[in-house]
Amino acid sequence: MIMKKYFKEFLLRGMMFSGLGPIVLAVIYLVLSQTVQDFSLSGGEAFTGILSTYLLAFVHAGASVFNQIEHWSVPKSLLCHFTVLYAAYALCYVSNSWIPFVPGVLVVFTAIFVAVYFAVWITVYLCVRRTSRRLNGKLS
Amino acid sequence: MELKIVIDKNRAEEVLVFAHERSELVKSIESLVERCEKNFVAYGDGCVRKISADEVYCFVSCGGKVYALTENEKLLLKERLYQIEEKLGNNFVKINQSCIGNINSIKSFDVSVSGTLKVIFKNGYTDYVSRRQIKNVKERFGI
Numbered sequence: 682m683i684m685k686k687y688f689k690e691f692l693l694r695g696m697m698f699s700g701l702g703p704i705v706l707a708v709i710y711l712v713l714s715q716t717v718q719d720f721s722l723s724g725g726e727a728f729t730g731i732l733s734t735y736l737l738a739f740v741h742a743g744a745s746v747f748n749q750i751e752h753w754s755v756p757k758s759l760l761c762h763f764t765v766l767y768a769a770y771a772l773c774y775v776s777n778s779w780i781p782f783v784p785g786v787l788v789v790f791t792a793i794f795v796a797v798y799f800a801v802w803i804t805v806y807l808c809v810r811r812t813s814r815r816l817n818g819k820l821s
Numbered sequence: 822m823e824l825k826i827v828i829d830k831n832r833a834e835e836v837l838v839f840a841h842e843r844s845e846l847v848k849s850i851e852s853l854v855e856r857c858e859k860n861f862v863a864y865g866d867g868c869v870r871k872i873s874a875d876e877v878y879c880f881v882s883c884g885g886k887v888y889a890l891t892e893n894e895k896l897l898l899k900e901r902l903y904q905i906e907e908k909l910g911n912n913f914v915k916i917n918q919s920c921i922g923n924i925n926s927i928k929s930f931d932v933s934v935s936g937t938l939k940v941i942f943k944n945g946y947t948d949y950v951s952r953r954q955i956k957n958v959k960e961r962f963g964i
Contacts, residue, residue, distance in 0.1 A: 745935055747935075748933060748934045748935025748936075748937070749933065749935060749937075749949065755934045758934045758935075759934060762935075802936065805936035806932060806934075806936050808936075809932045809936050809937065809938050810932045812930075812938060812955070812959065812964075813930040813931055813932045813938055813939075815959075815962075815964050816930040816938075816958070816959070816962050816964065817929050817930050819962040819963060819964065820927060820928075820929065820930075820962075
């Protein structure tokens with residue numbers, strides 16, 4: 682029953698923000714068309730790009746629910762959140778041929794993804810922890 | 822002091838006091854009116870009763886219904902959350918779109934793994950401060 686609630690929340694958040702993916706993609710395509718000579722896209726590439734970024738934004742937004750499942754431990758929440766995001770990003774990049782499906786490249790992609798993921802997480806965590814401590818100071 | 826009471830169902834209810842100074846009587850009337858304004862009709866365990874806002878730890882909206890969470894009870898209210906918010910005083914703060922908390926009933930704040938601010942009430946109920954409300958919460962605590 683509880684997991685059903687979180688699943689619904691996943692879908693709801695996903696639907697709310699999924700439209701952002703293709704918008705970001707459109708901006709990137711616009712920049713590329715202005716800066717790269719002879720930049721062009723086939724219909725299939727445009728379709729894959731729009732669909733995959735839509736799904737990526739859906740998963741990205743929905744996955745934030747993992748961190749709010751109270752009965753999950755911190756490592757479990759983090760691992761699930763990381764795994765789902767990594768899978769979504771990797772599939773999106775590979776399906777759009779933004780990175781080749783080559784082991785060496787995938788290793789570099791994974792390393793960058795891990796570094797960025799934890800850098801963002803630690804920064805946000807420390808900022809909110811500071812706020813939390815200041816608020817607790819005002820409570821006591 | 823003259824006391825005048827006008828019973829008129831066609832007018833909006835109001836209490837008007839003419840006084841030379843803010844005396845103890847004026848303050849008492851003020852506090853009495855304030856208390857009456859912040860009462861809510863609550864439904865729970867097959868009975869209906871009036872509860873004061875001070876008894877409530879937080880008001881939460883869940884599944885289209887609004888509840889008042891007290892120390893031990895979860896009471897159903899007929900009012901919408903935005904109507905309740907309008908009635909509440911300075912000791913309440915909006916936590917997120919579906920929760921308004923009593924500042925005096927907050928036990929502590931904590932940080933969640935997702936980097937969101939978690940609020941823990943003295944009755945054990947926990948909720949998350951939405952990013953939109955963080956600034957508001959900080960301001961209410963003078964940060």
